Amino acid sequence: MNTLLVGLDAACLPVLEPLFDEGVVPTLQEIFSSGTSGQLESQIPPWTASAWPSLYTGMNPGKHGVFDFLTFDGYEWSVINGSHIRERTLWELLDYHGYSSVVVNTPVTHPCRPFNGALIPGYTAPENPEGYPSGILDDVRDAIGEYKIYPRDPTPKDKAASDRYCELIRMRGDAFRYLVDRFDPDFGFIQFQQTDTVFHERPGDLDTVRDIYVEVDRQLEAIIDAFQPRNVLVVSDHGIGEYEGYDFRVNEYLRRHGFVKTVNGGKGMPTWATIRDSKLMAGIESDSIEPTTGVKLMQLVARAGLTSQRLGAVLRRLGLEEFVTSRVSADVISAGTQQVDFERSIAYMRSRTELGIRINLEGREPAGIVSESEYDSVRRRLIELLRNATAPDGYPVFDEVVPREVYFHGPRDGDAVDIVTIPRNFDQFLSAMLADDVFGEPTEPWNHKRHGVVAAIGANIDTEACLEGAHLFDIAPTVLATFGLQADERMDGRPLPIVEAVGTATYPEVSLTEVSSTNDSNVEERLANLGYIE
Structure with missing residues (x-):
């Protein structure tokens, strides 16, 4: 060799x-x-x-x-x-x-x-x-x-x-x-x-x-x-x-500044975590699984405004979050989650490990609402907004917020995020989830x-x-x-x-x-x- x-x-x-x-x-x-x-x-x-x-x-x-x-x-x-x-x-x-x-x-x-x-x-x-x-x-x-x-x-x-x-x-x-x-x-x-x-x-x-x-x-x-x-x-x-930094909920931050719209108990995003269901673990695709009674009930409750995030906040205050979530299936929790509404949002974080923001561009996304003529100005506004994001310790959340072309170039760069967001010292945990607060303890300690x-x-x-x-x-x-x-x-x-x-x-x-x-x-x-x- x-x-x-x-x-x-x-x-x-x-x-x-x-x-x-x-x-x-x-x-x-x-x-x-x-x-x-x-x-x-x-x-x-x-x-x-x-x-x-x-x-x-x-x-x-x-x-x-x-x-x-x-x-x-x-x-x-x-x-x-x-x-x-x-x-x-x-x-x-x-x-x-x-x-x-x-x-x-x-x-x-x-x-x-x-x-x-x-x-x-x-x-x-x-x-x-x-x-x-x-x-x-x-x-x-x-x-x-x-x-x-x-x-x-x-x-x-x-x-x-x-x-x-x-x-x-x-x-x-x-x-x-x-x-x-x-x-x-x-x-x-x-x-x-x-x-x-x-x-x-x-x-x-x-x-x-x-x-x-x-x-x-x-x-x-x-x-x-x-x-x-x-x-x-x-x-x-x-x-x-x-x-040792913070959990920064990017989509929650964007929602509060008018870029993200949400939906309760629907099929929005994020819903990436697969349903922890024995049928799925046996290899049956999720589209073929009929929602359980618990899922249907949770969707109705969420649409009325009582989402999984709100329930979670109450349970945390009572010290019961871990006890309850260990006994409720992930599909029920997911069904009640407030989610990003792709079609009505201007921009969003699709997946936290993409490290960036995707703009809902007309002609590129299925229901894009940002026109080609607006793209550059929308991206500049987002970059400025995210560069100014400040953590509770008084320091910026990000080391860099830059257009995607700074890091990605080639025939497939169109599949990338439009804005790259690099967390400070890679010590801030970026999350695509929505929550009651923009900042929290890091979801993962390592x-x-x-x-x-x-x-x-x-x-x-x-x-x-x-x-x-x-x-x-x-x-x-x-x-x-x-x-x-x-x-x-x-x-x-x-x-x-x-x-x-x-x-x-x-x-x-x-x-x-x-x-x-x-x-x-x-x-x-x-x-x-x-x-x-x-």
Whole structure:
């Protein structure tokens, strides 16, 4: 193997350095100390579903086409998948040059496109994806035993949580070693998602974080010992950290300034969290489920003005919120939620992990009410309004509020938000939900930060080179350079100074399959449980 790329979702120096001090992750520590390492600036938005495609294409979302966990067709949504990636991936570029690859657990890779090698999809894939070549997941299971994409329990609360996370990590390592033995690839890419998941499901549980990294280190040691790759790169898509700021309800703020209109007990937005219903968990689509009596009753109550938000405020004051919500199904709560009315609103936040505002533009949105001639003035007013948003501590809510073209450019930038909103220090939790107050305690005490890590060691790596200013977009051209290959001239990144740059080239357009929908309620459920879908 010429180059091994190891993806640690959400890894960052504040998480890794205490583990280095303890000496519990010797393989990772050796790579960081004997090789070269530094911070890796993520993209906007710095979330898994968009950031990993940016890393493995070297391009911004305006080119590859994935901006969030959700994709929108007018006001309708679905969870993104591999068919939404509209640029050539790193392993497809290597295939173009005659090199083979093994890719395990990389997010947003299902359904797979053909290439020279093998791929087992990761995050946003269904539990039993096809993989590539056809039937490869069955072969893996025959060879190593059980292999799962997701944890046995999406929200583990018991003492066995560490074992359940580590079980998945061992599966990744076993599957990767089996596939490398079988395919003898030039390039290997293994990604570990649990290094991120633990912070969403068990915030502050640093003992479990330690267990997860110890197991990752074991698997990495076994891979390196078995295959002796000439070059090893360890990368993350973003960082993670504790949130000490505020929950800022963007749509509530916009409503109070006349941009958002609402509807009670209807089919407005947000309604992203899938119904926690046994039929849905069995894979039956939500449109085929007849609303329960409780849902119908809650809709009637909400239309009369007594919404879930108002009930929640009363329950919080009485100290009963957790007791009641643990006993009332999410579909009933959702049915009573006051929601953004897409059709009557001027602008809104569709999904909090998009990090921005979409304008209800005439001719683009199904019921757009902002004309082309008004677009620029409406956007300027919104930008000024949001730049002036001030948190209760007296500081601005946002570090940046800018037009989308500052961060997104390419043939698919029209799918992006119109205004990008970057929360101050990534310490303010943005929410698309409506509530009685604009500000509150952070919905999640730990969440994503802007800077991850990169470390590299090997025959083609200059360990004396400085990694200051390294960006997520730089990883794909850097990997190509370890093969002596030119980067795609359309990439937004450049090879890091740790490798010898070999210039750029014009590549033919990738042969793309038709975009398909994700019709798997279990995937939606997991994203909702992790807080990515509200």
